[in-house]
Amino acid sequence: MARLTRRKLTPTDIVMWTIGAILIALILWGSIATLARGAYSLDHWIDFTIFGLAQGSIYALIAMGYTMVYGVLRMINFAHSEVFMSGPYTAYYVAAYFYRSGLLEAHPVLSMTMVFLVSMAVSTLIAYLLEMIAYRPLRSAPRLVPLITAIGASFFLQYVFRGLYGSGFQAYPVIRALEGPMYIGPVRILKFQLLVIFAAALLMIALYQFTQRTRLGRALRSVSEDKEAAALMGVDVDRMISMTFMIGGAAAGAAGVLYAIMFKQVHFFMGFIPGLKAFTAAVLGGIGNIPGAMLGGIFLGLVESIGPSLFLDGLGITAPYQLKDAIAFTMLVLVLIFRPTGILGERLAVKKA
Amino acid sequence: MRPETSERLPGLSLGLVAGACLVLLTLIGIVEAFSQREIVSGVLSMGEGLLLFTGLFIAYLAADRGLRSAGAGRALAAGIVCGVAAAALLGGLVLLSRAVNLRQVLINASPAVFQMLLFQQEELLPGLALLGATGLLAGAAAAGLRLLPPVPRKAVTAGLVLVAGLGMLQDTVYPVLSSWGPLGDIADWVFEGLGLSRGGALLLFLAAAAASAAWAVKGQALRGGIEKLSPAGRRGLRFAGLALLAFVLAILPQALGLFLSEVLTIVGLYVLLGLGLNIVVGFAGLLDLGYVAFFAIGSYTVAILTSPELGFFSLGFWQALPFAVLFGVIAGVLLGIPVLKMRGDYLAIATLGFGEIIRILVLSDSLRPWLGGAQGIGKIPKAEIGAFEFAGPQEIYYLILAGCFLVGFISWRLRDSRIGRAWMAVREDEDVAQAMGINLVAAKLLAFATGAGFSALSGAIFASKIGSVYPHSFNVMISINILCVIIVGGIGSMPGVIVGAFALVGLPELLREFAEYRLLVYGAALVAMMLLRPEGLWPEATRRRELHEGEIEPQAEPPAAAAAGRP
Amino acid sequence: MTRRFALVVALVVLAGFTLAGFAQAAPPKDPIGVVTIKKGQPIHIAYWMVVAGPDASLGTDTKRGVEIAIQDKGGKLLGHPIKLSGQDEGCNAEGGQAAATKIASDPTVVAAIGSNCSSAARPGAPILWKAGIPTVSPSNTAPYLTDPKRGPEYDGYLRTAHNDKVQGAVAAQFAIKKLGVKTAATIHDGSVYAEQLQAVFAEEFKKLGGTITSQEAVAPTDTDMRPVLTKIATQKPQFIYYPIFIAAAGHITRQVKEVAGLEKTYLMSADGSFSPDFYKAAGEAAVGMFHSSPDFSAFAAGYKGFLEKHQKKYGEKPIAPFHAHGYDAALMVFHAIEKAAVKEGDTLYIPRKALRDALYATQGLKGLTGTLTCDSYGDCADPRIAVYQQTPENIKKLVNPESPFWKPY
Secondary structure: OHHHHHHOOOHHHHHHHHHHHHHHHHHHHHHHHHHHHOOOOHHHHHHHHHHHHHHHHHHHHHHHHHHHHHHHHOOOOOOHHHHHHHHHHHHHHHHHHHHHHOHHHHOHHHHHHHHHHHHHHHHHHHHHHHHHHHHHHHOOOOOHHHHHHHHHHHHHHHHHHHHHHOOOOEEOOOOHHHOOEEEEOOEEEEHHHHHHHHHHHHHHHHHHHHHHHOHHHHHHHHHHHOHHHHHHOOOOHHHHHHHHHHHHHHHHHHHHHHHHHHHOEEOOOOOHHHHHHHHHHHHHHOOOOHHHHHHHHHHHHHHHHHHHHHHHHHHOOOOHHHHHHHHHHHHHHHHHHHOOOOOOOOOOOOOOO | OOHHHHHHOOOHHHHHHHHHHHHHHHHOOHHHHHOOOEEEOOOEEHHHHHHHHHHHHHHHHHHHHHHHHHHHHHHHHHHHHHHHHHHHHHHHHHHHHHHOOHHHOOOOOOHHHHHHHOOOOOOHHHHHHHHHHHHHHHHHHHHHHHHOOHHHHHHHHHHHHHHHHHHHOHHHHHHHHHOOOHHHHHHHHHEEOOEEOHHHHHHHHHHHHHHHHHHHHHHHHHHHHHHHOOHHHHHHHHHHHHHHHHHHHHHHHHHHHHHHHHHHHHHHHHHHHHHHHHHHHHHOOOOOOOOHHHHHHHHHHHHHHHOOOOOOOOOOHHHHHHHHHHHHHHHHHHHHOOOOOOOHHHHHHHHHHHHHHHHHHHHOOOOHHHHOHHHOEOOOOOOEEOOEEOOOHHHHHHHHHHHHHHHHHHHHHHHOOHHHHHHHHHHHOHHHHHHOOOOHHHHHHHHHHHHHHHHHHHHHHHHHHHOOEOHHHHOHHHHHHHHHHHHHHOOOOHHHHHHHHHHHHHHHHHHHHHHHHHHHHHHHHHHHHHHHOOOOOOOOHHHHHHHHHOOOOOOOOHHHHHHHHOO | OHHHHHHHHHHHHHHHHHHHHHHOOOOOOOOOOEEEEOOOOOEEEEEEEOOOOOOHHHHHHHHHHHHHHHHHOOOEEOOEEEEEEEEEOOOOHHHHHHHHHHHHOOOOEEEEEEOOOHHHHHHHHHHHHHOOOOEEEOOOOOHHHHOOOOOHHHOOEEEOOOOHHHHHHHHHHHHHHHOOOOEEEEEEOOOHHHHHHHHHHHHHHHHOOOEEEEEEEOOOOOOOOHHHHHHHHOOOOOEEEOOOOHHHHHHHHHHHOOOOOOOOOEEEEOHHHOOHHHHHHHHHHHOOOEEEEEOOHHHHHHHHHHHHHHHHHHOOOOOOOOHHHHHHHHHHHHHHHHHHOEEEOOEEEEEHHHHHHHHHOOOOEEOOOOEEOOOOOOEOOOOOEEEEEOOHHHHHHOOOOOOOOEOOO
């Protein structure tokens, strides 16, 4: 159906593409002007890229949770950002304890593993409870209804955690082994950025392989394809949906600790913005599609880091980094103009989303 | 919650749920914060009341379950077990707090709140005994309530709800009542110090119980009487009802006083916004998460055109208003074009992006000379008609009311028109709608444009009401809030928008004095409302039918789920 | 029965009051109105602060300052209990308007403390003053609120926080005169506070002969500041001024050290991040950086006592920088009530205009942030702003540095 309509060139298409072309022209003009000014050296551009990759990896990991839930339930799990917040905020107290007792200095790997496990456990638990209490009774409701419970649950969780831990900030202890830059050939990279990129990639590959290769993964995918058919084939659909939430929660918990390693601060509102960005990333990549979420996350991270300098600096716009989200969303619209279902999201195009 | 556990000891599992809820309430600090205020002066503080009512509610559910499975004795047992189990968990928390310093992690685990749980007893044991006894009594009371026949049960519940509600909202209710001449003396007697007086509480309880009982006995007859009326008589009654409504709407701000009028104006603005978004989401089925963009465009248009601070035009409000709506409509079309091909959640996130882009642009330093940047735009004039100035909330109310009538009328006419039916067809199935000859492009753009126009109108009034605009007022939470309003009200339903706005905008405004816990309650209420009434508070007729025809098991266990979702 | 009884009691009481009225002097006259507080009734003070949402720590912190001030008074003023009620102002204009309207509608409110955010005060303060309620803000810094051209609707508005014009200029003088730098960059977060401060700084810095290399902006919720810092680094400023709040300031402070080319740059922020929570957020990276803030050293002992009470009452250190201003605002209000109130027998009368005038007449009041003296437009903060430098010890102990590094006076 979609293909059929696309073949005929309608006036709408022409207008849309004109808008797209104007945007691209602006971007190119800005980029050329910036490069021609030559304020930035190659090293700067490499730095921007690495910053973007590290930030993007975290977006990608959170986006996995959105995209997996979307795959099985076709709903935006708005409270996923609070799942992301709950883990590292709780695990902070473990990390702080290790720091005070000196264990973090003595055995950084062991103690950070513990911190990761605690964070993932808490996030998983929250995701599980969320599904059971707020979403499961609404399986058959219209699809906007669970969206509202998700928003409600998101508020509720934020303020519960604020009540438990307070409205101030906490900061993860510094791990000496991860401080400072290192060099890969001529490229200067901060050690923890390398760790974050590496760990996120590893986790994402593991998750992807899990859904593709294992029995459980196949069951998950079967539920996301067709719940009724999967149930007929003997798949316990409710359990699989719970499982999806828990896996997404675990990924968010891990992402949370990586975030905390990179940015140190944790507080009750920390989930909101990364959650929104990760959700954008999932849509950008094609929601419901796991490699798409990775791609979308990285793309978004890079646009945020490079975009303001590259596109706007040359145009003489003051304070370009204030506009970085505007650039990110413009890029999103641009991508969606030419690919209305995201970068990799062909599969869901016809299904009524 | 498994049946086998409840077989052995009825009410235990729910008791543990109740206990967990109470422990959570204690640990998030809401109990201690509320214990400063009192429901009944000198008898029950709000913090204690919160624990007590939560416990009562869940014990009631436990008794209900017991009654259904095995009769009255079981119900009583279930209630008591539930109450004791909940108290036991709280007691356990107190013991734990004595053993380890919980406050290192849990900031609100203060000595004061534990002292409160022990009923201010110096010694541990008598305190714990009191706690346990309270649990037992509360459980028994809840079970007893469940075992009452329906009429007295409803009466008691109504009484409790009224006392708790008035006790909570005393800061809002008291100033209003005290300004109503003779009622003021009664108010002075009912409210005392930091809460209701004992006699006042008793009086309110009895009044509510009596009203409830009277309605239960006579209500049916009254309704029957109306139905028996002749068509002409019924029309007359309806006319009288409308006249009364009009009268009430006209005198409302004077009767309610300053603050409640302010709440009404805020609710009114959201009704305007909700009616607009209802066209986009409810009628045409286009999920728009960036609706605040048009609100911002309306506000900023008025601000830029009228404010002497920027000094471009310095028009009056009425001259600026058409421009605001016009720019809103144009923006709606401009946004509509790129997103025509997107569906569902792709559309949602693209529109969300649009909303953020507008906010970021008005905030940005580079556009500051024209849009005010972070410092916003001030000195926006009030609307005037002749010598009458829409200055305070009690005057602006009429402006907003007029706007609501206008927008309500337009959207009501649109819904039943050809274009309205086209929107609904697009909502149900785009492809089929197109096959039936509906021009998708026109239908969608018209929906975006109309919705945007309404939103811009609301924004224009907002700017004049506040007198200054700041970028921070137009964040994504506004869009989400409006979406919640129309879905909680019942998607596609116009009365639903009004009900939703009162529930989701009016109530939180009244709760402003519970400042820190406002959004917590708001979130919990959103979840509970959707679990209990997924079709919305006042659903559209067709949608209600749709939702209920295919249901095999209508409302499978919503009370238990709601209980678990409550704080 | 009860009703008749109530009627009789009411009549008796009324008669009593009338007689008392004849016997004693009539309650004081006031052009705006008088609040009458009978025996045992509380003196009602309302706060309007941002206690929910992402900026909640700011409001919670100032509210605690007020609560401790009440506690220090023993919860009583002139023999009447103090009742503190509160509204959330949401750190935005519409929240400020709603909160102020709610307070204004309650005739028992004597005075208000708030708001936190200037954007909330702008529509809110006139509403309060229309109802005859003066308000003292602990953290509004925007200049127009106490500008001579602000209009009579702001006549009931005062503040204990520093006007941005004072603080921004001190930072620029410090950079040029003390550190001798020639080039500087600024970063703000789009808040009314930071944007104004950096604008004042930039203007003064240029006036004193310096060059501003760039004026950047971030969002308060941003976490990755490395890109914007890299952009700043291309122009190699000697000094970066970022008068923003704890979260974003913490990120910048940590990440500056990681950006090539900024290792030796001087860093400076303002009182919006001069607090223990910032030292948590920024960690050791904050060592050596500068903050402008009121000069606490004269009142070091009082402030220490405050911190002890805070720890005992809330189980943590202050979570934002304006708690002392909140304490001082409450102090000013109590002081003015004591001056303006008239006691007739057991009844307390507080004339509203007289209370406002008493607040404006505040002079030489010793608070935690300095000596409070109000000018004729309600700026009451001690004008002495000092510059502090962070040392490894105070970062480690999560306390503010004890004595200033530099004083302009």
